[in-house]
Amino acid sequence: MNTLLKIELKKLLPYRSFWAAVIAYVLMMGGLFASLYRFKLNINSVDIGINFYYFPDIWHNIAYITSWFNVLLYFFVILIVTNEYQFRTVRQNVIDGLSRWQSLTGKILLLLLFSIGTTVLVGLVTLACGFFLADTDSNPFSLEKIEYLGLYFIQTLGISSFALLVANLLRKQGMSIIAFLGYILIGEPVLRYRLLPESWGEYLPMQALGQLIPNPLPAYFNLGTLPEFQPTLLLASLMYTALFFAASGWVLQSRDL
Amino acid sequence: MIAISAKIQYNSAMTVLEITQLSKRYGKLQALQELSLQVRQGNIYGLLGPNGSGKTTTLGIILGVIRASGGSYRWFDGQQPEHLARRRVGVLLETPNFYPYLSAVKNLEVVAAIKGLGRERIQTVLEQVNLWERRDTPFRTYSLGMRQRLAVAAALLSDPDILVLDEPTNGLDPQGIADMRQIIQAIGASGKTILLASHILDEVEKICTQVAVIKRGKLLAAGDIEDVLRAENRLLIGASDLAAVQRCLEQHPQVQRIQPQGALLEVIVDENLASEALNRFVFEQGLSLSHLQQQRKGLEATFLELTADDEHTA
Numbered sequence: 001m002n003t004l005l006k007i008e009l010k011k012l013l014p015y016r017s018f019w020a021a022v023i024a025y026v027l028m029m030g031g032l033f034a035s036l037y038r039f040k041l042n043i044n045s046v047d048i049g050i051n052f053y054y055f056p057d058i059w060h061n062i063a064y065i066t067s068w069f070n071v072l073l074y075f076f077v078i079l080i081v082t083n084e085y086q087f088r089t090v091r092q093n094v095i096d097g098l099s100r101w102q103s104l105t106g107k108i109l110l111l112l113l114f115s116i117g118t119t120v121l122v123g124l125v126t127l128a129c130g131f132f133l134a135d136t137d138s139n140p141f142s143l144e145k146i147e148y149l150g151l152y153f154i155q156t157l158g159i160s161s162f163a164l165l166v167a168n169l170l171r172k173q174g175m176s177i178i179a180f181l182g183y184i185l186i187g188e189p190v191l192r193y194r195l196l197p198e199s200w201g202e203y204l205p206m207q208a209l210g211q212l213i214p215n216p217l218p219a220y221f222n223l224g225t226l227p228e229f230q231p232t233l234l235l236a237s238l239m240y241t242a243l244f245f246a247a248s249g250w251v252l253q254s255r256d257l
Numbered sequence: 258m259i260a261i262s263a264k265i266q267y268n269s270a271m272t273v274l275e276i277t278q279l280s281k282r283y284g285k286l287q288a289l290q291e292l293s294l295q296v297r298q299g300n301i302y303g304l305l306g307p308n309g310s311g312k313t314t315t316l317g318i319i320l321g322v323i324r325a326s327g328g329s330y331r332w333f334d335g336q337q338p339e340h341l342a343r344r345r346v347g348v349l350l351e352t353p354n355f356y357p358y359l360s361a362v363k364n365l366e367v368v369a370a371i372k373g374l375g376r377e378r379i380q381t382v383l384e385q386v387n388l389w390e391r392r393d394t395p396f397r398t399y400s401l402g403m404r405q406r407l408a409v410a411a412a413l414l415s416d417p418d419i420l421v422l423d424e425p426t427n428g429l430d431p432q433g434i435a436d437m438r439q440i441i442q443a444i445g446a447s448g449k450t451i452l453l454a455s456h457i458l459d460e461v462e463k464i465c466t467q468v469a470v471i472k473r474g475k476l477l478a479a480g481d482i483e484d485v486l487r488a489e490n491r492l493l494i495g496a497s498d499l500a501a502v503q504r505c506l507e508q509h510p511q512v513q514r515i516q517p518q519g520a521l522l523e524v525i526v527d528e529n530l531a532s533e534a535l536n537r538f539v540f541e542q543g544l545s546l547s548h549l550q551q552q553r554k555g556l557e558a559t560f561l562e563l564t565a566d567d568e569h570t571a
Contacts, residue, residue: 011359014358089355089356095320099338257323
């Protein structure tokens with residue numbers, strides 16, 4: 001396991017695009033939350049934004065907002081996996097002595113590492129915003145709702161596993177990105193609203209993974225209450241993640257490289 | 258003809274690679290048809306065949322990247338799992354595959370990590386192929402010759418028991434070809450086993466000790482190179498009583514084949530049978546020849562004949 005991750009890191013760490021992506025990710029995150037500082041919007045004489053950084057809801061709020069930045073991470077996953085096909089190094093790695101399972105395991109470990117990394121980052125951003133941007137006197141530090149950090153991790157890993165599958169299936173970078181976005185933005189909504197019975201829709205993979213962290217913003221606009229996550233979606237998400245990894249394994253095992 | 262009857266000489270050395278009835282089908286195309294061969298320790302084994310004959314498919318299968326449709330293969334008598342066995346194999350393919358953004362050293366570090374090696378030999382092999390000076394520049398800046406040399410370095414990194422080479426001189430300039438052949442021969446001379454796929458007869462003939470000739474995925478002949486690609490003696494004979502001469506020649510043990518060639522007879526004889534001896538033999542039977550011409554057939558012709566379309570050669 002350790003060796004497989006080391007091999008992946010030897011490929012990754014000298015890769016400039018990786019550092020560019022990391023820096024972009026960190027800057028985007030920091031920038032957004034700094035810019036939301038003292039963000040106030042007055043709609044129909046209701047002030048919003050003021051509670052955004054208050055514990056304990058901040059765990060939920062920041063997990064939700066940052067989950068959108070993860071598109072960058074999913075594109076990066078597609079990039080490094082399709083790179084291996086484009087450079088024909090996935091083939092070379094097997095020739096050199098990796099089994100196909102090991103080749104996949106290396107990538108899964110990398111996705112785990114990415115997911116852990118972003119989760120830790122989100123945790124740090126949450127703490128920083130909570131302590132420095134909000135009034136902790138009236139809303140003291142709290143670990144309530146920290147489970148959203150865990151859900152964020154599962155969501156990141158789950159959607160990454162989907163990106164990994166698409167990249168392994170299609171092998172081409174452009175096509176993979178189009179298919180990945182196309183499924184999320186067009187494919188699944190069509191399935192959900194046009195083809196499948198109503199109650200099935202929320203168990204579609206991207207829907208289930210997406211709803212792990214439900215959108216908290218409408219509540220701030222006085223549109224309903226702050227939603228809670230549903231345990232059945234957690235179960236569905238874990239199953240989809242396992243399924244996507246298994247499908248990647250099947251694709252790698254059965255095809256010529 | 259000879260090639261088919263040639264016996265494959267086995268010695269007691271370990272079987273490095275055993276291929277048994279390997280087949281591969283791509284849709285309608287039968288790329289490989291029940292190919293069987295054995296590479297023993299110390300062999301310099303040539304896999305010879307025209308382009309598209311199934312050489313690269315065969316190598317792809319035994320290296321784990323192409324799935325066979327049938328048959329099996331075994332490395333090192335099957336002592337260890339396949340992917341671990343592959344770590345002991347040095348491979349040089351037609352196109353070198355490396356991470357373009359990594360330097361020579363970093364690329365070799367990836368290979369070393371996969372093969373479970375340390376970094377100790379990286380300098381040695383890079384010096385061996387004259388790339389040590391350029392060790393820190395990214396692979397994408399390398400010329401074709403340098404890329405090929407880095408591939409050689411990667412193949413030698415594990416000090417492998419067997420080297421597998423796929424058309425190693427393709428696309429190289431004459432100097433590159435000469436260098437590459439020298440490297441291969443030096444490795445062979447050091448007692449290592451080599452499996453060399455090539456469509457160039459001359460290359461196989463100069464380097465190899467054993468050969469398997471394949472065409473359209475079928476094994477045509479296999480064995481020691483002298484047996485398979487033996488230069489044969491071809492004589493053209495004329496006589497007033499051609500039929501009597503033919504009957505007479507058919508008695509001679511060293512005559513392999515006789516076929517009419519216009520007004521003459523084409524007689525294929527063993528290499529060591531001199532035309533004088535044959536003439537004397539005919540004369541002693543009370544016949545005389547009006548025409549006797551020796552046509553030495555080269556390896557090229559043997560190879561072409563082996564891979565020709567006629568079914569009787571297969």
